[in-house]
């Protein structure tokens with residue numbers, strides 16, 4: 354039941370965020386994309402404290418700690434795949450985060466360009482030593 358609720362929340366958030374439309378998203382830089390699509394769960398500065406983060410059993414991770422959790426490395430290709438979600442969902446089944454590779458494509462957005470800008474932004478907000 355709880356799982357269903359969280360899943361619906363993810364779907365609603367994904368759809369609401371994408372009501373911006375492909376054209377609008379295409380003109381956003383990484384920080385604007387992050388604010389629009391990711392901050393509700395991962396927090397305004399990527400610290401994992403977005404307004405809806407408390408509804409998750411496993412809190413959305415701090416995205417400012419991607420590198421710190423991986424021994425200081427930022428594996429861009431792996432992180433891109435995690436956000437995109439199409440590969441990992443095929444391998445592991447459902448997840449709590451919207452499957453951006455599907456949602457962005459469905460909205461007619463340039464998925465690759467958007468993921469590239471998001472990754473640049475995420476790299477720029479890494480905090481050394483953050484768990």
Ligand code: HEC
Pocket residue numbers: 362363366367387390391392393394395409411412413414416418419422432435436448449450451453471
């Ligand atoms: C509906 C809430 C929600 C939204 C919106 C969301 N995420 Fe997530 N995210 C999660 C959760 C929960 C996890 C933990 C894994 C899981 O359960 O799917 C996660 C995991 C991640 C991870 C893996 C972090 C790591 O260190 O392994 C990355 C990267 C990530 N999200 C990036 C993003 C980006 C970029 C966006 C915006 C395009 C975004 N997320 C939007 C909930 C969300």
